[in-house]
Amino acid sequence: MHGLRNGDIAAALPDIHQTARFDDIEQADEQMAMAFALLDQQDLTAVTEVCARVIETQPSWHMPYFLMGLALHGRGERSAAIDMFLQCAQRNPYFEVAYENAAQICLATGLRGRALEIALQMERFVPGHADNRFRIGSLYLLDEDYEAAKHYFDAGLNSPVPQRLSRMLAFGTLSLPRLLHDERQIDHLLQRGLLDDEFLSVRRAYQHALGEYPAARAKAASSADGDWEVPENVLSRLTRFYRRTVHLQPCPRIASEAINPELDIDAVVADFHDQPEPLNYAVIDDLLSPEALDGLLDYLNSSTIWHNDSQRGRNYIGAYRDMGLMCPLMDQVIEELQARFAPIVGNLCLREIWAYRLVTGATAIGAHADFSETNINIWLAPDSANNVAGTGGLTLYEASCPPDWSFEDYNDDETKIAEIIGDARKIEIPYRQNRAIVFNAAMFHASQPTHFVDAYEANRINLTFLFGQR
Numbered sequence: 001m002h003g004l005r006n007g008d009i010a011a012a013l014p015d016i017h018q019t020a021r022f023d024d025i026e027q028a029d030e031q032m033a034m035a036f037a038l039l040d041q042q043d044l045t046a047v048t049e050v051c052a053r054v055i056e057t058q059p060s061w062h063m064p065y066f067l068m069g070l071a072l073h074g075r076g077e078r079s080a081a082i083d084m085f086l087q088c089a090q091r092n093p094y095f096e097v098a099y100e101n102a103a104q105i106c107l108a109t110g111l112r113g114r115a116l117e118i119a120l121q122m123e124r125f126v127p128g129h130a131d132n133r134f135r136i137g138s139l140y141l142l143d144e145d146y147e148a149a150k151h152y153f154d155a156g157l158n159s160p161v162p163q164r165l166s167r168m169l170a171f172g173t174l175s176l177p178r179l180l181h182d183e184r185q186i187d188h189l190l191q192r193g194l195l196d197d198e199f200l201s202v203r204r205a206y207q208h209a210l211g212e213y214p215a216a217r218a219k220a221a222s223s224a225d226g227d228w229e230v231p232e233n234v235l236s237r238l239t240r241f242y243r244r245t246v247h248l249q250p251c252p253r254i255a256s257e258a259i260n261p262e263l264d265i266d267a268v269v270a271d272f273h274d275q276p277e278p279l280n281y282a283v284i285d286d287l288l289s290p291e292a293l294d295g296l297l298d299y300l301n302s303s304t305i306w307h308n309d310s311q312r313g314r315n316y317i318g319a320y321r322d323m324g325l326m327c328p329l330m331d332q333v334i335e336e337l338q339a340r341f342a343p344i345v346g347n348l349c350l351r352e353i354w355a356y357r358l359v360t361g362a363t364a365i366g367a368h369a370d371f372s373e374t375n376i377n378i379w380l381a382p383d384s385a386n387n388v389a390g391t392g393g394l395t396l397y398e399a400s401c402p403p404d405w406s407f408e409d410y411n412d413d414e415t416k417i418a419e420i421i422g423d424a425r426k427i428e429i430p431y432r433q434n435r436a437i438v439f440n441a442a443m444f445h446a447s448q449p450t451h452f453v454d455a456y457e458a459n460r461i462n463l464t465f466l467f468g469q470r
Contacts, residue, residue, distance in 0.1 A: 028058050035067050047071035062092035069101060078105050086118070093125040096132075103135060108349075112139055130159035134322045137245075142328055146248045153245035153324055157307060167308035167318065171243065172235050174228055175314040176221035177359035179210050181306060182241055184456035194247055194302060198240070205237035222315040222361050241304070249302035251295055251327040258292035258329065259336040269343045272438060278400045280374075281439035283429060287378055288333070293434050295329050297380050301457055303327075306357060312412065315361040321353040337376060337465065344438060345374055348468035358460040362449050367417050369401035369410040370441040373468030378436045385458035388451040392431035392460060399424035400442040403470075410444075417444060431460070442470055 035050045051068035058064065069084030085102035089095060099122035106115035116139040122132050133156030141149035156163075158171075169175070183206035189195040190203065212234055220226040235242070263284065271282035288296070305324030309317045319325045330353065338346050351372050356365065377394065386392050399421045401410040409416055421444050428448070429437055439445070452460050 025058075028054050028061070032063055032067065035064070039067065039070060042074070044071040044074045048075075060091055062088045062095055062098070065091065066095070066098055069098070073101070073105060078109055081105055082114075089121070089125075096122060096126040096129060099126070100132070103132075112142060115139060116143075128160040130156045130161060130163045131322070132156075133159055134163075137324070138322060138326050141248065141324065141326060142331055144250070144252055144328055146250060149324075150245045150248050153248075153305075156323070157243050157245065167310055167320065168243070169227065169310045172230055174209075174230050174242075175309060176210075176213055176218055176226055176228075177315045177317060177361075178309045179206060179213065181317055181357070181359045181456075182206055182238075183210065185301075185304065185306070186241060188456050189247060189302060189304075192302065194249070202238070202240045205234075206241075209234050209238060222313060222363070224312075224314065226314060243307060244304065245324065246304050247302065248305075248324065248327075249299045251299035251303075251329045253328045253332045254289075254291050254295065256289060256291060257336065258289055258333045259340050260286050260289050263287070263340070265340055268341070268438070272344055278440045278442045279398055281396055281427070281437060281443065284436040284438065285432065286434050287436040288434055292329060292333060293380065296333070296463070297461075299327055299329065300355060300357075300380065300461055300463075308354075311356075311365075313363065313365060315363070316356050316358045316365065318357070319355045325353055325355060334465065338467075341376075341438070345376070345467040348373055350465065350467055351469055352466040353464065354466075355461055355463045358447075358450055358452065360454070362451060363447065365447045366414070367395075367397065367421055367444050367446040368412075369405075369444050370466060371407060371469060372441040372466035373470055374438065374466075375441045376436055376438045376465045376467070378463045379431055379433060380461045380463060381433060381452070381458060383431075383433045385452045385455075385460070386431055386450075387453060390430045391448050392450040392452065393429045393435075393448045394437055395446045395448055396427040396429065396437075396439060397421040397424040397444040397446075398427065399444050400440070401444065401470075420444065441466065 038046045048071045051064040054064040065084050065088035069081045073081035082102045085098045088098040103115045103118045119136045133152045137149045137152035186203045217226045268282050305319045306317050
């Protein structure tokens, strides 16, 4: 960094214990360059000492506070790191990464109220960042302030600074499943009295758009070849609902246990660990209590959080933790999963939650592995939605992802994946409502062919919790 090779760093560093002050700006710059180099070397104590000396003579400069925050966080001094990042932001309120780091540490340590304060401060000084608006929305959602959550999710979906990792098609590019889903969800919400009559005309606009969908693209609707750049005169009539958060269904925590209290946890843990590494898996029937199952299904059917439509298979769409999936009841389920299944996921950090909804067609997600260490996958739609019993579930392959494969390799490279799983034994797990599979995420897995009733509330929904990281 700054022209220094790692082998030059030790020789170039001054004695950081000397009493010299860095009054000159150029000298302070040199010391900060050394602090960056020390950070690369993970000499975190030295970083804090250099930064403290620069702060002594350059107290209004934000960078030494930022580097000291990184070093303190690396040393596990989370509270002190938060303070340093906030002091950095106080000196340069337009340095967004300081707010982001402070908020993320607060979230990791359970300081949700403070994380919300920091995120709101960032929105005040550095407005328009989608990731931060989704963070604010998620925190309001956990506090059951549904109107505030809806406001910030809606703003995040159409922010001038987009997500760092966007899972959405370009605005105005729609797939046929996207149009079908939105039209059917509007109808669902209207029938339940959750949208006002203004949306009757929006539903008609979606029906018109479906009629205008190019026939040539409809033949390839399950892939990117079916994507349609919607003409402005059609798109403008959809935007009251398209890529908007118009409704969040209340989904509070419940007084009783969300995880079925009658489960034989010891048997599940034994089943999981009886399988050879890294092919561990176990099947759990009736994971959620009836009240929790009904609550989550109602939330997922009635909340307009299904915005992730850029998956390779366009016939399913997704909802993610940062964009409305993390409701209070979901938070309760996570807590209980980690407590009840502690021998499997108790010590693992929750990395992601997603839900995928199969809108149309008989196939959903092809063979792939995941970045996490352990997944818990739950099916939510009723068994009556499945037209062909014994199908619609999950295929596990007794083959695991090579440790040197990249995300693109184990998620997208169909040729390489086919070579790995070609001769592997398959474990077929049929669909059943409220059935969960806990498995090593390095195992290749795929959705089975699906033959569900063609209706909105009958859509196959799988909810996945991803714990740890390989």
